Amino acid sequence: xxxxxKIYSTPTCPWCIRAKQFLKENNVTFEDIDVSIDxxxxxxxxxxxxxxxxxxxxxxxxxxxxxxxxxxKQALGLL
Amino acid sequence: xxxxxxxxxxxxxxxxxxxxxxKRMELLVITGDIGGQAAWSGDxxxxxxxxxxxxPELVLKFEEHMRKYGSALRExxxxxxxxxxxxxxxxxxxxxxxxxxxxxxxxxxxxxxxxVLGEKEFKNKGISYCATxxxxxxxxxxxxxxxxxxxxLDAALQLIKIAKQVYIINNSAELSGDAxxxxxxxxxxxxxxxxxAKVTAITGDKFVTGLRLEKxxxxxxxxxxGIFIEIGLVPNSEFATSLEKNQxxxxxxxxxxxTSVPGIFAAGxxxxxxxxxxxxxxxxxxxxxxxxxxxLSRHNFISQxx
Numbered sequence: 225x226x227x228x229x230k231i232y233s234t235p236t237c238p239w240c241i242r243a244k245q246f247l248k249e250n251n252v253t254f255e256d257i258d259v260s261i262d263x264x265x266x267x268x269x270x271x272x273x274x275x276x277x278x279x280x281x282x283x284x285x286x287x288x289x290x291x292x293x294x295x296x297k298q299a300l301g302l303l
Numbered sequence: 304x305x306x307x308x309x310x311x312x313x314x315x316x317x318x319x320x321x322x323x324x325x326k327r328m329e330l331l332v333i334t335g336d337i338g339g340q341a342a343w344s345g346d347x348x349x350x351x352x353x354x355x356x357x358x359p360e361l362v363l364k365f366e367e368h369m370r371k372y373g374s375a376l377r378e379x380x381x382x383x384x385x386x387x388x389x390x391x392x393x394x395x396x397x398x399x400x401x402x403x404x405x406x407x408x409x410x411x412x413x414x415x416x417x418x419v420l421g422e423k424e425f426k427n428k429g430i431s432y433c434a435t436x437x438x439x440x441x442x443x444x445x446x447x448x449x450x451x452x453x454x455x456l457d458a459a460l461q462l463i464k465i466a467k468q469v470y471i472i473n474n475s476a477e478l479s480g481d482a483x484x485x486x487x488x489x490x491x492x493x494x495x496x497x498x499x500a501k502v503t504a505i506t507g508d509k510f511v512t513g514l515r516l517e518k519x520x521x522x523x524x525x526x527x528x529g530i531f532i533e534i535g536l537v538p539n540s541e542f543a544t545s546l547e548k549n550q551x552x553x554x555x556x557x558x559x560x561x562t563s564v565p566g567i568f569a570a571g572x573x574x575x576x577x578x579x580x581x582x583x584x585x586x587x588x589x590x591x592x593x594x595x596x597x598x599l600s601r602h603n604f605i606s607q608x609x
Contacts, residue, residue: 234436234437234438234439234440236435236436236438237433237435237436237437238338238342238343238358238359238362238436239342239436240436241359242337242342242359245363259439259440260438260439261439263442263443266439266440266442269440270440270510274428274509275427275428276427276428276429276431276437276440276441276510276529277427277431277436277437278436278437278440289427293378293379294379
């Protein structure tokens with residue numbers, strides 16, 4: 225079954241744009257959560273990741289901070 | 304042995320790669336990220352051919368252009384040392400050792416750090432170097448911006464839209480950023496500027512809760528939930544220990560992008576080129592690649608039939 229993927233991002237952060245592009249390239253469907261408009265989602269992100277930098281990926285409960293391609297692939301089972 | 308190693312994949316490194324690949328040089332690009340500072344630029348309105356493009360979009364176009372040639376690329380890799388041993392240029396990274404006949408250093412610049420207690424500990428835990436990226440997470444909070452130049456004022460203008468209060472902590476007598484921005488900020492009562500003030504420590508628990516401020520012989524605590532450090536840039540030139548640099552630690556180059564060691568070239572913001580602009584970095588990258596090619600030809604390293 226496909227894993228549920230969420231990405232917490234802001235529209236202006238270059239790593240967020242690249243992370244989303246990376247997911248698209250790998251044909252991964254994901255939910256994009258814009259924390260610049262959804263403040264409670266921002267708080268949720270901080271709580272989950274223990275830090276305040278974007279992007280944060282939630283891949284079926286595994287939290288990855290930043291565009292760590294290797295870890296993302298691993299979490300997605302693409303390796 | 305490789306013809307060329309290019310260190311960095313910002314505008315200079317990417318353009319050098321395109322030029323070198325078109326000369327059929329056998330090359331390897333080693334870089335931490337793609338795009339460098341250009342990826343962090345907001346709106347770009349002075350790159351010829353684009354009346355308006357965002358930093359990430361321009362970088363995407365650069366990257367596509369580079370990848371078209373299929374040159375070997377190692378991302379997320381940090382160069383730790385570069386030296387010339389006899390006729391070989393040896394590049395050491397956190398992941399391996401590579402050798403080539405020539406090298407182009409295009410490793411750019413990074414945000415300067417404050418070097419105070421708590422800075423490392425609270426990075427991404429209330430400390431940010433990119434107001435554009437992380438700003439929205441500080442909505443409703445009191446924040447401090449360290450710095451007094453254009454990037455600091457730009458961060459202040461972005462944050463004032465969402466933060467409860469914005470402190471600007473500037474270590475000189477007055478702000479140095481553009482008057483237009485200063486005016487806008489002075490009209491907002493939520494902006495408080497501390498001149499001649501120095502941050503001595505960043506404090507917190509899980510996240511930043513405040514900072515210690517030293518001004519005119521007295522120290523005080525300032526409670527903030529976010530700190531944005533905007534105090535300029537430093538060149539990524541530490542690994543090039545054997546090369547001559549200027550006072551700013553930029554690698555010295557002549558007008559052919561040649562460094563103090565023959566066969567090692569530098570281009571873009573890491574070099575002492577007079578202006579730091581995306582288009583200039585790109586042009587310098589092209590010059591460096593063409594020069595590296597000539598260097599190889601002159602030393603009969605390359606057969607001319609390619």
